[in-house]
Amino acid sequence: MIPFKRIARFLMPSLFKGILSGVGAKLLLPLLLAGATSLGSWFMTSKVKNAEIAHLEASYAEARTATAQAAQERLAVAVSRGEDLTRGLIETTNLLRRTHEKHQQEIARVTSGRACLGPGALRLLNETGAGVDGFAALPDAASGFAATDGAIATDTDVAGWIADAKRRYAACRARLDALIDWSEAL
Structure with missing residues (x-):
């Protein structure tokens, strides 16, 4: 047996002498057992809680990984869809350009170059789009005799302008x- 009385007398004789004598000695062992039990249960609870926390952290990490992977897959699908639509848009734009070039050649062939719009109408049309990006005023008159009378637009000019407006509208x-098709796929 551990000589508690001897240790107590050596360390703090007056305090331990009162505690270890009589009733104090009988209470010391249950108090020590209760403290050891509490300490043991705290360690066990701590281990169980740490295991639960580790399990939750692993679950959250798996969920984050799955979410990130799903987002990456959706992004890859959206990028692929965007590339497909871009290729289609480039093909459409090239077709519109070729069609416009054919129309311009046909317009030159089927129009006479006679004056169609006078200076006032031409000025008004040119002012309508002023300040707009990509706006081009009506071109100079195509025929020499029409250009001598001042600022006018010939039937060739007007037909060319209409064909260009139709091409720009179709491209837009x-x-x-393509943008709507791409966004609907999201």
Whole structure:
């Protein structure tokens, strides 16, 4: 047996002498057992809680990984879809350009170059798009005799302008359609 009385007398004789004598000695062992039990249960609870925390952290890490992988797959699909639509848009734009070039050649062939719009109408049309990006005023008159009378637009000029406006509209519509198709796939 551990000589508690001897240790107590050596360390703090007056305090331990009162505690270890009589009733104090009988209470010391249950108090030590209760303390050891509490300490043991704290360690066990700590181990169980640490295991639960580790399990939760692993679950959250798996969920984050799965979410990131799903997002990466959705991004890859969206990029692929965007590339497909871009290729289609480039093909459409090239087709529109070739069609426009053919129309320009046909317009030159089927129009006479006679004056169609006078200076006032031409000025008004040119002012309508002023300050707009990509706006081009009506070109100079195509025929020499029409240009001598001042600022006018010939039937060739007007037909060319209409063909260009139709081409630009079709290109814009193709871009918007591709953008809508891409966003609907998301």
